[in-house]
Amino acid sequence: MSEKKTLLGRPVETEGVPNLYEGSPVVKWKAPEPGIDNLGLHSWDTFAIPGVGEFDVEFDGYVRVVRSPATDEEWAGAEVYTNLIEMHMTGASEELGTITVTLNPEYLSAGQIRTPFDPYAGEGPAAKACRMAVGCMFDIPKLGTRLFNREPVILTIDDVRSIPPAGAPGKGQIYRMLPLYDVRTPWDEPTAYLTSLKFNMGGYLPAERFQ
Amino acid sequence: MSEKKTLLGRPVETEGVPNLYEGSPVVKWKAPEPGIDNLGLHSWDTFAIPGVGEFDVEFDGYVRVVRSPATDEEWAGAEVYTNLIEMHMTGASEELGTITVTLNPEYLSAGQIRTPFDPYAGEGPAAKACRMAVGCMFDIPKLGTRLFNREPVILTIDDVRSIPPAGAPGKGQIYRMLPLYDVRTPWDEPTAYLTSLKFNMGGYLPAERFQ
Numbered sequence: 476m477s478e479k480k481t482l483l484g485r486p487v488e489t490e491g492v493p494n495l496y497e498g499s500p501v502v503k504w505k506a507p508e509p510g511i512d513n514l515g516l517h518s519w520d521t522f523a524i525p526g527v528g529e530f531d532v533e534f535d536g537y538v539r540v541v542r543s544p545a546t547d548e549e550w551a552g553a554e555v556y557t558n559l560i561e562m563h564m565t566g567a568s569e570e571l572g573t574i575t576v577t578l579n580p581e582y583l584s585a586g587q588i589r590t591p592f593d594p595y596a597g598e599g600p601a602a603k604a605c606r607m608a609v610g611c612m613f614d615i616p617k618l619g620t621r622l623f624n625r626e627p628v629i630l631t632i633d634d635v636r637s638i639p640p641a642g643a644p645g646k647g648q649i650y651r652m653l654p655l656y657d658v659r660t661p662w663d664e665p666t667a668y669l670t671s672l673k674f675n676m677g678g679y680l681p682a683e684r685f686q
Numbered sequence: 687m688s689e690k691k692t693l694l695g696r697p698v699e700t701e702g703v704p705n706l707y708e709g710s711p712v713v714k715w716k717a718p719e720p721g722i723d724n725l726g727l728h729s730w731d732t733f734a735i736p737g738v739g740e741f742d743v744e745f746d747g748y749v750r751v752v753r754s755p756a757t758d759e760e761w762a763g764a765e766v767y768t769n770l771i772e773m774h775m776t777g778a779s780e781e782l783g784t785i786t787v788t789l790n791p792e793y794l795s796a797g798q799i800r801t802p803f804d805p806y807a808g809e810g811p812a813a814k815a816c817r818m819a820v821g822c823m824f825d826i827p828k829l830g831t832r833l834f835n836r837e838p839v840i841l842t843i844d845d846v847r848s849i850p851p852a853g854a855p856g857k858g859q860i861y862r863m864l865p866l867y868d869v870r871t872p873w874d875e876p877t878a879y880l881t882s883l884k885f886n887m888g889g890y891l892p893a894e895r896f897q
Contacts, residue, residue, distance in 0.1 A: 481692045483836055484865065486873065523803045546875070554875065585836075591862050592734045592881055604862055608837045625694055625796075626819045627837055631861055650842055650859040651802050651815055654695065662697060664757065664765065670803055 477583050483608035483627045484585025487543045487558040494539075496682040503637045504600045506545035506553035512639045513539050513685060515677020516564060522571070523652060523668045530571055536564035537680055540639065550600055551590065555638055559584035559609060572617025579623050582610025586630070588638055605632040605640055613655060622655040622666055632676060640676055647672025688794050694819035694838045695796025698754045698769040707893040714848045715811045717756035717764035723850045724750050724896060726888020727775060733782070734863060734879045741782055747775035748891055753849065761811055762801065766849055770795035770820060783828025790834050793821025797841070799849055816843040816851055824866060824878075833866040833877055843887060851887055858883025 477486040488509075495510040518534045539561040545553035562584075564576040578584055586607030594601035608627035615622065632645040649672060654665035688697040699720075706721040729745045750772040756764040773795075775787040789795055797818030805812035819838035826833065843856040860883060865876035 485867070485875070529803060556875075587865070592740060592879070593862075606861065606863075626840065629837065629861060648859070648861040650817065650840060651804075652817075654798070656696070664696070664767075668803070 479583040480581045481610065482583045482585065483610060484558075484583065484587065485556050486583060486585070487541050487556050489541045489558070489560060492541055494682070494685075495679060496685075497679045499679050501637050501639065501641045501678070504550045505637070506548060506550055506555065507542070507638050509542050509544050511539055511541045511560070513537065513680050513682075514639060514641060515680050516562075516674060517677060518564065518566075518672060518674035520566070520647075520669060521671040522655075523670045524666070525668075528570070529670065530568050532566040532568045532571065532574055534564040534566035534574070534576060536562070536576070537677075537684065538562045539685075542638065545638075554587060554589040557586045557588065557607060559586075559607060562609075562611070571615055575614040577612050577614070579610035579612050582627070584609040584627070588635055588640075600636075602633070603635040603638075605635045605643075605645075606630070612658075620666060621658045623658060623661075624653055624655055624669070626653055628653060628669065628672065630672075630674065641678040643676045645674045645676060647674070690794040691792045692821065693794045693796065694821060695769070695794065695798065696767050697794060697796070698752050698767050700752045700769070700771060703752055705893070705896075706890060707896075708890045710890050712848045712850065712852045712889070715761045716848070717759060717761055717766065718753070718849055720753050720755050722750055722752045722771070724748065724891050724893075725850060725852060726891050727773075727885060728888060729775065729777075729883060729885035731777070731858075731880060732882040733866075734881045735877070736875075736879075739781070740881065741779050743777040743779045743782065743785055745775040745777035745785070745787060747773070747787070748888075748895065749773045750896075751850065756849075765798060765800040768797045768799065768818060770797075770818060773820075773822070782826055786825040788823050788825070790821035790823050793838070795820040795838070799846055799851075811847075813844070814846040814849075816846045816854075816856075817841070823869075831877060832869045834869060834872075835864055835866055835880070837864055839864060839880065839883065841883075841885065852889040854887045856885045856887060858885070
């Protein structure tokens, strides 16, 4: 079902699923047909390097997310499973130089959108919760290093009113510090830690961006 | 370095490391020699089963944790790496029957103890933060199911003043819901979710418990 070494969630079929680009509708309170969402992403990450310091880096780029069929036609009962099939984010800081974040090819980065167990109890439809467990590679040429995480970064979006949750703010659920290892010395102590991550899910990008 | 399929942290050498049982000292503000800590553990978990309900279950049992040499003789700079080499917890609820929690043998459950990047800034030594990423198996014979997690359960203890942090309270850092999959149908939707986990690290147990 998946050739990845480590599955961080449930695999989603990509074959025959259409790519969705700029101009695709984002409809509130409606479970959509399967699709590959090509979306913008913006994030604000903080890295701590022991003995060196903490560094805030702002990233911009895109993700490609494949969505499963919804488990129910009605919004209320619908669950949707997702796999992150591509990510490309770049950021820069004076001290660390340019950083490029991509997916770790050994991990299946995966998630889901479903109604939480403590949903909004007022009138009208209940918003859903979105979560994605992600394995990344952080290329930092200025430091001559390429880092990866073993604990997944858990990206969450609350108050999800449409699928995809285009335009919604989200958070990386990092408790204090998430260790990052150097690919050249994977058995050594972590080289750095991710200590904070906030993001903003963008909208559909033009197809030209991916050609 | 490790025969496990998925490493959730850094592997720690177990060969030649002594087992520590009841009577072993727990010394404050001191980085100890390597050891295998045989400790009691008590936890309070909440499981949500879609369409069925939420269930609180109290567990009791033990863990065996191997600790690396500290990276520094002085408490302030010392980091210690840990691997969970065994876990055995049992709990019961009227609806779910007896549940037994053990380690998932495909995962290296691993963690570390280090000074956080936002340490206590007052007088006296700074407490450390302990984290462990864990892959579990949940046996639930009454439901005829055996569940496992793909996202690790991140167990954390704050305000760590001794290694091991015997007697300290801790928390599973679960954001809303952590999916649990059935080993028989690992590609299907999650069978259940872990929605909350609190625990209390116990002290050293008698050697007889492990014979």
